Amino acid sequence: MSGERLLEVTGLKMYHVIRKGLFGGKFYIKAVDNVDLTLDRGEALAIIGESGSGKTTLGKTILRLYEPLDGKIIFDGRDVTHIRRGELKKYRRETGFVQQDPYGALPPFMSIRQILEEPLKIHKIGTKEERLEKVYKALEEVRLTPVEDFINKYPHMLSGGQQQRVVIARSIITDPKLVIADEPVSMLDASVRVEILRLMESIQKKYKLGIIYISHDLSTTKYFSSRINIMYAGKLVEGGPTREVIYNPIHPYTRYLINALPDPDANNRFVKRDVPPGEPPSLINPPTGCRFYPRCPLFIKGLCDVKEPGYTYVNENHWVKCWYYEENR
Amino acid sequence: MSMHLEVENLYLYYKTLKGIVKAVDGVSFQLKRGEAMALIGESGCGKSSLSRAILRLLPRNTYKYEGVIKLDGENVMEYSDEKFRRDIRWVKISYVPQAAMNALNPVIKVGDQIAEPLIIHTNTSKEEALEKAAKMLDIVNIPADFINRYPFELSGGMRQRVAIAMALVTDPELVIMDEPTSALDVLTQANIMNEMKDIRKKMNLTLIYITHDISVSSELADKVAVMYAGEIVEFSDAESFFKEPSHPYSKLLLYSVPTLRVDREPIYIKGQPPSLIDPPTGCRFKDRCPYRFEKCEEKPPTVSTNGGFAKCWLLEKR
Ligand SMILES: Nc1ncnc2c1ncn2[C@@H]1O[C@H](COP(=O)(O)OP(=O)(O)OP(=O)(O)O)[C@@H](O)[C@H]1O
Ligand SMILES: Nc1ncnc2c1ncn2[C@@H]1O[C@H](COP(=O)(O)OP(=O)(O)O)[C@@H](O)[C@H]1O
Ligand code: SF4
Ligand code: SF4
Ligand SMILES: [Mg+2]
Ligand SMILES: [Mg+2]
Numbered sequence: 001m002s003g004e005r006l007l008e009v010t011g012l013k014m015y016h017v018i019r020k021g022l023f024g025g026k027f028y029i030k031a032v033d034n035v036d037l038t039l040d041r042g043e044a045l046a047i048i049g050e051s052g053s054g055k056t057t058l059g060k061t062i063l064r065l066y067e068p069l070d071g072k073i074i075f076d077g078r079d080v081t082h083i084r085r086g087e088l089k090k091y092r093r094e095t096g097f098v099q100q101d102p103y104g105a106l107p108p109f110m111s112i113r114q115i116l117e118e119p120l121k122i123h124k125i126g127t128k129e130e131r132l133e134k135v136y137k138a139l140e141e142v143r144l145t146p147v148e149d150f151i152n153k154y155p156h157m158l159s160g161g162q163q164q165r166v167v168i169a170r171s172i173i174t175d176p177k178l179v180i181a182d183e184p185v186s187m188l189d190a191s192v193r194v195e196i197l198r199l200m201e202s203i204q205k206k207y208k209l210g211i212i213y214i215s216h217d218l219s220t221t222k223y224f225s226s227r228i229n230i231m232y233a234g235k236l237v238e239g240g241p242t243r244e245v246i247y248n249p250i251h252p253y254t255r256y257l258i259n260a261l262p263d264p265d266a267n268n269r270f271v272k273r274d275v276p277p278g279e280p281p282s283l284i285n286p287p288t289g290c291r292f293y294p295r296c297p298l299f300i301k302g303l304c305d306v307k308e309p310g311y312t313y314v315n316e317n318h319w320v321k322c323w324y325y326e327e328n329r
Numbered sequence: 330m331s332m333h334l335e336v337e338n339l340y341l342y343y344k345t346l347k348g349i350v351k352a353v354d355g356v357s358f359q360l361k362r363g364e365a366m367a368l369i370g371e372s373g374c375g376k377s378s379l380s381r382a383i384l385r386l387l388p389r390n391t392y393k394y395e396g397v398i399k400l401d402g403e404n405v406m407e408y409s410d411e412k413f414r415r416d417i418r419w420v421k422i423s424y425v426p427q428a429a430m431n432a433l434n435p436v437i438k439v440g441d442q443i444a445e446p447l448i449i450h451t452n453t454s455k456e457e458a459l460e461k462a463a464k465m466l467d468i469v470n471i472p473a474d475f476i477n478r479y480p481f482e483l484s485g486g487m488r489q490r491v492a493i494a495m496a497l498v499t500d501p502e503l504v505i506m507d508e509p510t511s512a513l514d515v516l517t518q519a520n521i522m523n524e525m526k527d528i529r530k531k532m533n534l535t536l537i538y539i540t541h542d543i544s545v546s547s548e549l550a551d552k553v554a555v556m557y558a559g560e561i562v563e564f565s566d567a568e569s570f571f572k573e574p575s576h577p578y579s580k581l582l583l584y585s586v587p588t589l590r591v592d593r594e595p596i597y598i599k600g601q602p603p604s605l606i607d608p609p610t611g612c613r614f615k616d617r618c619p620y621r622f623e624k625c626e627e628k629p630p631t632v633s634t635n636g637g638f639a640k641c642w643l644l645e646k647r
Contacts, residue, residue: 050516051514161601189372190541190582190585191582191585192597192601193597194595195599216514216515217587219586219588220587222587223587257515257516258589260516260518260519261515261589262547262548263588263590263591264546264547264586265571266547266568266571269365269550269551269567273519275516276516279514280514
């Protein structure tokens with residue numbers, strides 16, 4: 001895994017500020033708290049976590065749609081953590097975003113052509129003819145063909161899967177080097193999910209695109225990304241090559257996540273799944289130390305609830321943040 | 330053993346500006362008491378409509394509603410609306426609607442909310458109903474002190490449990506659950522499924538359980554019904570179904586599931602389901618079916634299989 005580094009994120013923090021009541025105090029939702037990650041050119045990395053674990057916030061912070069509170073984002077050798085104006089605009093052009101929920105992602109009163117032309121206009125790319133050519137190419141790339149059938153349609157005339165292809169086309173129209181796809185298929189039927197993921201995979205390979213694929217669904221990532229990171233309550237807790245993490249999970253949370261997921265099997269109805277009770281903590285006042293400790297059966301009193309676990313390497317590429325593993329390996 | 334629920338040639342059509350929507354188009358199946366059936370299929374194929382048809386919860390624009398629905402051999406379709414409301418809906422057949430957890434009344438306490446169906450649909454006093462509600466909380470694994478809380482104070486998983494408790498509080502015989510866990514996290518979903526495995530046994534429930542997630546369907550199903558474009562194209566016992574379904578659509582649907590423990594590259598089904606206003610003649614799946622041949626232009630026969638039945642020309646016995 002020694003490709004060319006595209007993205008290097010260290011110690012990234014992003015807290016949402018909320019105010020309770022008219023005169024109430026400020027609260028911080030610690031949605032992304034001290035996250036490190038790397039991505040090589042042309043690599044597909046998955047971030048897996050339950051809803052509310054901070055995945056969207058992480059993606060948007062990396063894309064600088066949110067201002068980081070702390071940490072560093074190095075993209076293509078440049079520090080983009082706090083860039084502004086011209087530099088930020090350039091960064092926007094080099095990155096693409098497939099946002100969660102295709103049904104809300106496209107402006108309803110714009111035609112597909114207008115939707116795809118807009119980023120090109122914003123970035124003053126090409127002449128009118130060249131832009132149209134790019135729109136055609138992008139639609140062909142996502143296989144909305146014959147293009148003439150789609151280009152003048154409005155989003156509501158398309159199925160969910162077709163809308164999602166338009167969102168993908170828009171995310172690649174400026175030839176970015178990095179695309180962050182936030183739950184790109186979770187709103188779609190299983191029968192179309194695989195089709196869209198295959199499509200993204202082929203575009204990624206063809207253009208050596210770096211993709212961060214955000215999802216709550218571990219089983220799809222197995223087929224569509226080479227590495228995964230597991231996120232729990234604002235922190236990454238385990239990471240490594242996809243198969244390695246799925247077949248040899250170390251962190252108790254990762255193990256439960258895998259236990260919880262059924263494969264189609266008629267025997268499932270006779271067995272219960274081994275999962276911890278309870279739900280993820282509030283991110284306003286998350287548990288000290290390891291954020292999973294209130295639900296963890298391996299919890300070491302006086303350690304897990306006091307001190308945050310650091311990196312422990314299972315092997316060269318597979319790491320975990322867990323005191324139990326660190327102490328008992 | 331005699332059947333608990335028998336559905337025969339059930340129809341529910343809606344009238345719209347664009348035409349008649351054939352959401353439930355001649356559906357038949359049977360369940361024994363205590364059996365759980367998973368109803369699976371792509372979005373818009375008519376799953377929720379089928380549940381509404383069984384519950385006689387008909388929208389204003391209903392165009393056609395007919396068929397036979399027998400409970401313990403008694404055709405309840407013949408009941409007047411009044412009698413159906415008094416004796417059947419919420420009393421014998423209960424319902425957890427799609428997105429129920431977001432439809433709780435925000436200004437009513439959890440306990441009162443669970444007690445409500447008992448007070449409205451059966452002659453139960455308020456005290457008795459609240460007592461029952463407290464028991465239900467325990468059954469669905471909600472801490473007792475939540476009885477006085479409001480829905481907004483609850484997590485998604487807890488709110489979904491409240492919706493389930495509301496459906497169970499009247500001691501129904503048959504419960505229809507529409508996508509009960511699809512909006513929830515994986516661990517919460519697994520917890521609720523664990524609970525349902527106990528509850529269905531404890532209460533001897535016959536269950537119709539709607540989901541678009543085939544993996545999750547196997548968590549409860551004794552029987553699997555696959556719906557496509559308003560029709561049940563395959564009905565099978567779970568063993569045969571998950572080993573090898575009979576209908577081409579079921580096969581593709583099952584193989585489109587990415588599996589976690591086994592390595593099997595998932596496939597996808599080309600195209601999309603047809604419009605229910607103007608469904609294709611003959612086999613409704615023919616435009617997407619890799620096995621299509623001449624005969625498929627005509628309506629396929631219902632052929633009995635090892636596990637139940639399937640509607641496909643390929644299965645025709647010669
Ligand atoms: N009241 C109504 N009037 C007109 N058409 C309707 C009405 N309710 C549902 N439909 C249509 O009937 C068809 C079946 O809808 P239904 O809600 O039963 O599908 P479903 O299988 O439950 O889908 P999903 O998985 O998305 O919940 C769809 O085409 C839908 O648009
Ligand atoms: N714009 C926002 N303002 C305030 N809180 C937010 C905002 N966006 C997300 N949050 C909160 O931050 C936490 C993480 O959310 P999110 O990043 O959307 O997680 P995920 O994508 O994993 O579901 C949640 O508690 C969520 O409610
Ligand atoms: S650090 Fe401690 S509490 Fe956290 S997962 Fe490991 S053993 Fe459990
Ligand atoms: S009847 Fe024909 S088109 Fe329909 S599923 Fe069978 S083979 Fe395919
Ligand atoms: Mg999100
Ligand atoms: Mg539905």
